[in-house]
Amino acid sequence: MSAAGSTAQAIACRPIGHVRSRFTDPVGMPIQTAGAADEAGSVELLPEFEAGLRDIEGFDYLILITHLHQAVEKLEVVPFMDDSSHGVFATRAPARPNRLGLSIVRLVRREGLLLHFLGNDMLDGTPVLDIKPYVPRLDVRQTERIGWFGKRIDQMPDIRADARMA
């Protein structure tokens, strides 16, 4: 398979559900779930995927892969946490090729097709493409090499989004 050939071939995803959230405008939103521990939201799964939820109640945290449908695509961004520009793959900015989001949320309760969670940093209506259980043995890495985040990370919980990525 040549790289050029694959570029031409789009990969079709479809929503498995949608986020229900009090946020309808990116401006003023938390920029990360880690800065929004008390923000409630829910995932409303589409009925045809219900069988995939079996046993999910056993997990504290879920990883949501989402489509950041209101973001634009950029290769260089000034992220919310900094005032200088970086390559977008060195940031967590929503304005990125494919506009895929990653939110680690705390599962509070399942109610049929609804997953109620805390840690909401997503807009209402955000399409959810995948749900994976968070397992520390698989997902935790310890490192202090965090690039440009190093000088800004302590401000993260208080920073909110503005209009620059939309």
Added chain:
Amino acid sequence: MSAAGSTAQAIACRPIGHVRSRFTDPVGMPIQTAGAADEAGSVELLPEFEAGLRDIEGFDYLILITHLHQAVEKLEVVPFMDDSSHGVFATRAPARPNRLGLSIVRLVRREGLLLHFLGNDMLDGTPVLDIKPYVPRLDVRQTERIGWFGKRIDQMPDIRADARMA
């Protein structure tokens, strides 16, 4: 936006690059990067996305979101780490709707469009849809509520994939 309306509307993604790996067959592969710390691989970025890599060398770990192109789609699976069936969203099985993979790899070196890494659990040619820097303050959660993984997690480093997801 109604959920039904969005289902009908596919979300088009395209590769930003591809994984280069010694693995060409799922059978015998590591099932998680956390069980493959010494496995080398690389991401070959497509040239049009190069600007997005600026400053990425500052990070130890990267999160790759991939398209598991050789997996099938299932809603219920017997995962590699267990012998009973679970809803796929309560597992990390590749055989899932949208077939999105999440690999946390250790960046060893950037060489132009190539990102050399350790922690390879991916097939050669796997399309990469996104690269995000791993930042513990954003990505680490501590929990012991890990569902069915609880009884199996110690075996994870030694378990290898078989043909059941392909």
